[in-house]
Amino acid sequence: MKITVEEEKCCGAGQCVLIAPEVFDQREDDGIVVLLDAEPPAERHDAVRESADVCPAAAIHLDGDE
Structure with missing residues (x-):
């Protein structure tokens, strides 16, 4: 799984x-979201x-997620 985030879409809800502080x-x-582990x-x-x-x-995108 590879994660990408769109910072410009993030509304800072947290x-x-x-859910996944690691x-x-x-x-x-x-x-605004900071991706710690892509x-x-x-x-x-x-x-x-x-x-x-x-x-x-909808600022978090997952690639290769099965």
């Missing part, structure tokens, strides 16, 4: 950080999928 963080100044290990894939599903701005 749901991704709550993979996502937020910038201090404006809350290719997380398999044990984090479920949390990453959930993060992408609940993102209100």
